[in-house]
Amino acid sequence: AAVAADDIEVVGKSYHENMKSWSKLQQTLLQNNMLPTPIPRTHTSRGFSGLPPDQTPALEGALRGTIHCPNTDPQINELLSSMLASWNEPRGTRDDLAQYYYTDKDGTRQQHPFVPLPLDHFDPQHPEEVRTKRRRYLTFEPDTGGWNNLRISFENILTLAALSGRTLVLPPEQSMYLLYAKKGDTRNGYRQYTDYFNMTDNSDFLRRVPIISAEEFLRLEGGDDGFVPLNGYDETKKQHLLDVAKGCEERKKSEVFCEDLYDHYLAHGQLQPLISEPVAEQNCFVFDKDVFLYGDEYISKLSEDVQARIQTYCKNRPPVYYNKTMHDAPVWHFETMDLKWRLLTHSYALLFFTDPVIGNYYLRFARDYFRYHDEVYCAAGKMILAMQYEKDVLFGDAHNPGADLDRELVGGYSSLHVRRGDLQFPEVRFDSATWYENTKELWKPNEILYIATDERNATFFDDFRRKHSGPLRFFDDFRELADLDSIDSTLYGMIETVVSSRGSVFAGTWFSTFSGYIVRLRGYYGMSKYFTYYSWLDRKFFMHEWMNVGSGSLFAREYPVAWTGIDGDKFVDNDSEKPRKKAREVVSVDGGTFLERDTLYPRDEMEEAKAVAESELNKLGRGLAGRPMSETPALLGAFRGHVSCDVNVDNSVVYWNEPQGHRDYAFKTPFGVGTDKPKYLAFTPDGGGFNNIRMSFEIILIIAAALDRILVLPPEQPMYLLRNDAAKRHRGLDAFFDIESPSFQKRVRVITMEQFVMKEGLVDIEGQPQGQFPADVEEFDHLATAAKECNKGMPKKKWKEGDLTSCDIVHAYLSKHGTTPEISASHHQCLVFDKGMFDTGKPDDEKGASEFCSSGKRKMVFLTKEFDEPQLLYIQAGKPPTRMLSHYYGYMYFSDVAVGNYYKRLVRD
Template sequence: MPSTERNSRSYFLLSISGLLIYNVLINIKIHDGLIPIDDSLSYFNLIDSETDSETKTEADLLRHDDGIAKSPPPAALASIQCDRHGGANQTIADGLVYWYDIPSDANYLNPFQELHQTEEEEKYVIFKKDPAGWNNVRMALETFIVMGVSMGRTIVLPPEQNFYMLNNKKSKVQFTFDDFYYLNETQNEHLGIKIIYMTEFLEEVAMRGKMKHRKTSQPSFPPGNRTNWDKATGKEIKGLYEWIGKTSFVESNPWQPTECIAFWPETADAKKDEIESLFQVSSNVSLSLFASDPFPVNSSVKERLAEHKASRKSLCLYHKEMQEALVVYFDENSRLLTPFYAFHFYENWKQAIWTKRFVRDHLRYRDEIVCAAARVVAAIHEKIGERNLTTSDVSFSSMHIRRGDFRQQYKQQIKSAEDLYTSSKDMLSPNSTIFIATDEKNKTYFDPLKEHYDIWFLSDFTHLLDEVNHNMYGLVDQLVVANGEVFVGTFFSTFTAYVNRLRGYYSIRDEKPGYDRGELRSSFFFFPGYKTDVMTKYSPIKGPYWPNEYPLGWIDIDKDTS
């Protein structure tokens, strides 16, 4: 159970009470840019009614006058206890917490959750784990879980298996997603969410003859009638998903985040032509209208959709045939490699805010990873204190320097350490302490940087990571670099991108300068030059989507939705 300040018994009773009350009531083509094969570090080895008839410009029609309102958090920041996870300085551990406990969010039901909970037959949605590195896997998982929640379906997660690049045999090398997140606890705490693993699905659904072959309509069973596919080989897993593809609904037009947006209407019975009219009315709107001046999160559908759609010209809809299917399967043709909030659009702005909070507050790394990061941060503070005896300032800055497979994929990003210094020196204080996350194993590469800074790596603190699987060191790295006073990262890296989203969450929590506009004024990229300071100011969603995080993911995330 996550270590958060919550009276577990009261919370459980509250959730059960809510469920009982509810039951009583209802017994009624790719954008320019390459998609990476991997982004992991290998460590150690819509037509709104107009109320104003005056003539307005296009910009006037697409903007409210009230600006972005500052909204207090609806609940307290969570806390963390590291006693069971190797210990950590409590103040520092609390400083790494960005997620909130929001009991009211746990009782929220979206339109399709309400729809499917009135049906007698439970319905499911399945996807395959992304084949690339951890941060691509994480991104696709977030997008898929949000999709399953938005559909109101039971989410079926993949069996325990190997993850690309997480192959250090000093620790276990086969994982479920509960090894990274608190998914079981999350479903127990939310009224409308159910998450299961493949074994349970196969036992309770497939082996009871409920899966029908799409061509013959006859009952079909998994290969060899096998239900437990944990630790199966890649070839075996492939056979399982081929069978799932033949017995589930598979969208003939794959959902591709680079080509369409997933539009979630305010009501489950919304008509397709009504939704499409909302989409079309926001067409041909120039990005320059809101490139540096964001719409409030509670703007009209027309305004929000104009910003959200970017260059995408079509919709992905949860249509009637899909709604009626017992199992919906998103195969490898629907690669959900995009920030979840850049793909999913909600007609109801409150559902959009709820979804962003859900991911922030629940799809977060487990406590043992956070506590390990807290120990590393404390050790860095100690090193700074030993070096600077005359000051109490123990702040440090951070870098993510991605090399590894970028030598083949993004050669333009591979620079000498001297070039990295030149591009970032104006952002950092001379002789300051820098923590570097990197996949570069040859540490002499960093010697030019050491001439100007006091440099530290996670490898300097491995004695503090006994509680952590070796294959999760990269997750610890992310949390540490996310807490740097200034951060300089590698563009095209989804590791760096997620660090920036974490920094967005911290910015909101701490009300840092520019937080109300989603600006990260101390986050930068080494290269390319035209992207160096892109995170320091508001920028709307714009392709390519996968290597970026956008202010839309955290701006005004705690706005009151009651």
């Protein structure tokens, strides 16, 4: 691998230096064109989890979210945002304005009771606003488990606060289990949910769920007229509760015992109705508009379809219906620290909405709002880009870095979560050799594997390392690159969650809610279910088949209903991915059926199935002109293009891809020759109608791109048959083609003739040239004017060569400094791009070129280094003998078919 790295020029002397420095890594990626195309923010439907635009009215007006990373180049920041933002921001117009209504018995349209209108504004610096805006509260106790147990419980709390229109009261700051702060932590290890979730600095979220602290709650509602009055206690007890509200400990002998404050809440509030333990008493929470509005007697009137869905969802759990008694309670308290009332159940597995429009609204609510601070994603992004870079250096194609990334920019490494620590389930605790044996067919040879783990013994993974041919990477490997020592150590697990979620293939630990959240993030990112596994063989393929939430454990895993099709308005009970070919239906002993799978699912089969599925999902292979995705690696990472209109016309008119696939985005021409000074290609447009101009321009464009030259656009001028607009008689090619777009400029650098003359034609007051192609001092002003706009007709100006039109002035200047190659698309020639001829003077495919040029007995003209020597090439394409009136694909031959097809896609896209 080290030898391979040395052979790749783009990485410099040592890639190891870049792996330790964020600034050096950025510089290397930018200078060597090693970055994939960012995903456009308008592409809000993610991979296999998404739906077609006509099925997602909730996404109208939405954009992909963004992150903001300090000390990061804007281009790289844009890339990281497009990769890592699993949420939309802004959300769709319908969600943003809470446009969810129902018609009452009088025929009047009303706001839906489970989607309250957001506040116009909430300022967390002025919590007293809730006394007039949202004076109903939800209080709760944190879960006693690790962070992901806390998160699961908290997601329920946030959703319940939102749908009931309540102000959320946070518990006091306190230590959270297994979130270890660094030595000398100024907060004594105390933390708050807002240290992790991006909530109190998200004004859009606060309009829906105002948040106040326990201290603020007692100040607002602890008085004689408050909902949780302290007037029943002596001064010592009052002060005690005020102290607990500032920060507490979950120890009975502590002077600030958390439970004392929670008991005070419960004494004045209504207890939640949800039971967790024992399992036989578990229930599920059902939200039905009619039952809420008209009372429990309406339950028997629910349609058979709704009742069947409730039964499927709740299974053996008796349903509890949300009612007005719960809704109207001034304080609704959730005693979730108590084992009986614990909410260790995913919100989408506990809260059932009989209306899928509302249910999917809250699934999007969780996806879009329950996210970590940017600091987490920025650190994860650095680690991800480093591994993708390392893969390109050690095992990739130097000319096509990132070529194996998928359309969501996932790839470059795969990942595992190896839970050890205090895991209570011995059946899923393995040594590293067993981990390898249980997952070995999932990994590619030499693949980088990122391992998230709480195992502190450095030798534990030696057996795995000996068996796997590729590098193993761990969190500490990126301590310097991602500046991890400057980050709150309680965030480390969240950073690892994001990094692990972006692996091509992921294998997790069954029962672990840490692994579970990685799986859910992969769902949000739209990854194929066939690329997610568990290491326990009994559960290895559990993510490959659809399972309803009532059919399995409510915490040991995540369920695809949380992310599949949630931007639509219908119930979702399956995904869009086809069953694996080698899964067969088998009749069980009890007469039922189940799918029997291979014990192994080789990676090459996985990749092939994913490629075919992505092709069908994205419809990138157009009709009869397309090819199966397995035959079109250049489309990996591509999207269909987008047109910004007042109506959606993408499906009807867009034939191009934007962005192109990763391989095309990173393509480097084999015919470019580096030079200290920039080289240019200037040309005259064809003199015919627009389609003649277009045909000629396509040839010019490919020559400029193949030679890696800056393309100089002709001055604006009247065009044949396009002269009837009196307001705009002069036009340039940029009036028709999207030449100024970043994607176009990346592939072909373009400047105007005016910019070219001002840069390369200048002379100083002493007549000394400032550019490569100095103009005569006394004629410079006329040239600069003509370079901006010219006319082939009258009037004429006196010039050294005689009376010239303004277009002739530009022509004379270019002819003086440029070299016009003897090529023509109109006079029995063909232009051959052959790497062997270009490099050594000996063609690689003379026979193929000869056969191509035999049509019309055309003369072969090879592109050579001599052809490319002049600093300025001037192709006089407008008229014979050097006119370029031909279809480029009938005039140009590329001996390397892959390179030729690249330029065909360049023209199309």
